[in-house]
Amino acid sequence: MPSLSPSLSLPRYGSPCPLLFMCVNCFAKAFGQVFKTLIDGSYNDFRNWPVDFRWDEVMGQSHGAPALKGAGAAGGVLLMQATRQGGRSGSQTHLLAQIRDLPLQMASYALAHSLGRWLVYPGSTFLTTKALLPLLLEGQALLLDKYKGQRAKLKACDGNEIDTMFLDRRERPGRWERGLRLVICCEGNAGFYEMGCLAAPLEAGYSVLGWNHPGFAGSSGEPSPQNDANAMDVVVKYALHRLNFLPECVVIYGWSIGSFAATWATMTYQQLGALVLDAPFDDLMPLALKVLPPFCKGLVEHTVREHFNLNVAEQLCCYPGPVLLIRRTLDEVVNTEALSSENSGDQGPRSINLEGNRGNNVLLKLLQYRYPKVMTDEAMAAVKHWLLAAKPEQEAEICQKYCVDSKWCSTILQNYKTKIYKSRKKLKWKDQSIFPNPHGTDFPWRVGEDLSPIQQKRLAIFLAQKYMKNVEATHCCPLDAEDFQLPWTL
DSSP states (O other), X not given: OOOOOTTOOOOOOSSOOHHHHHHHHHHHHHHHHHHHHHHHHHTTTGGGSOOSEETTTTTTOOTTSOOOOSOOOTTOOOOOOOOOSSOOOSXXXXXXXXXXXXXXXXXXXXXXXXXXHHHHOGGGSHHHHHHHHHHHHHHHHHHHHTSOOEEEEEEOTTSOEEEEEEEOOSSSOOGGGGGGSEEEEEOOTTOOTXXXXXXXXXXXXXXXXXXXXXXXXXXXXXXXHHHHHHHHHHHHHHHHHTSOOOGGGEEEEEETTHHHHHHHHHHHOTTSOEEEEESOOSOHHHHHHTTSOGGGHHHHHHHHHHHOOOXXXXXXXXXXXXXXXXXXXXXXXXXXXXXXXXXXXXXXXXXXXXXXXXXXXXXXXXXXXHOTTTOOHHHHHHHHHHHTOXXXXXXXXXXXXXXXXXXXXXXXXXXXXXXXXXXXXHHTOOOGGGSOOTTSSOSSOOTTTTSOHHHHHHHHHHHHHHHEEEEOOOTTSOOOGGGOOOOOOO
16 A cells, blocks of 8 residues: 655645634534544444553553553653754743644644644545555455454554554464564554555465554544554554564564654663664655745744654664664655656656665764764765665675675674673672663764774675665555564674
8 A cells, every 4th residue: 555755745834823724723623523423333333342452551551561761651652852953941931832832823823733744644544544444454355364363453552443453373374483473563554454565474374463553443642643652552552462462573674664662662662672763754844845936945844843753763763672664775765866868758757866765864963973983984985985875786786885794793703792791790790670772782882993994884885784675666565575584683
């Protein structure tokens, strides 16, 4: 199922009127309610199902899984706060600033809760659901009949009911016992578990748990970063405490805008085994600004930061476990550069400028955080050179130019890791909570500080190859089963 762009055009208003947005919002909600009743009745009457699992069922109990920190308060789970620019001191100044910004705040609120939400999460609109309903029902029937799927209703801490589908492969784990691992799939902003990214890990042989965003198909509520995080919280708890998967056997897989919920899960539950991000972007802001004229910049920035702060890269750096980034080399959605004018006729294809793929920024920020002594300015330039390679032969040429030796790079990293473990052992600390990272040594690492600039470049490119994989596909093309892989571990 194609995942529409998280950077879909926001409305082009120069001087938006809050009352106008509110009227549009109220009319749209009333109009949508008529169709919603029809859709709810057709979609297997899921609304009348009993709740199978609640977010607070695990309070004070473990059900065989280790107790997990954070997440799960009645008011909603914690999100990282948006970065504020130009902060002011003094209560009087702060009050005057709030009064001055009141019209902008009102306009931003009205935009976010009407057209803005529909454009960021088009899969939640009644027209999308109604148009796709036959395909959703067909996909759901296939999962239930062919794969013996288990559909369940989960209740999040905000009261939203989340529609989930579990495909269990543990009895017949298959090749390399992949079925013993659970892949939790976070769909795109117009994707559904019935016909979305769930297919790739399922066909690859893993146990799979799919869920729909709040307001999507069978899930109640309205989509937003906060509601997505609340839903992700109960989904993770359901996987660990009801389905009884060990945290290290759980892989979080996020596609497109699903990268936000995926990185929130691994940031919050750092015991989870691995993270795979497919067609990710670092932040929604650049994608929103690229499609709007300059006079909308202030309103867009305020709306995104206050209501749609999808800070994927920032959350990703808080996870210490294995990570794989899948960059689609023909991705036209998470790209801030214009399409090439070559072959740009009506009938001919238009090439994609890889330099503008926001997945590049995700990789660079992750490497800078984890390996700051390696990622010098010169090493950064080398990695950016490598990021221009779209095909394996182009990657090989760049690696040959920098004389990248995989064996030497692995040895450098392994020696550093061994050194850290030995230093820990000498301390003879019995309290393991001093080292809360279940994946090994904590990041950032100081490896590379004693290397020459040439060696730092080689190691930087080696790390880039391990953390990012290229797939020749557009943003909305379904990922092939062979392209879904687990991240590299040292």
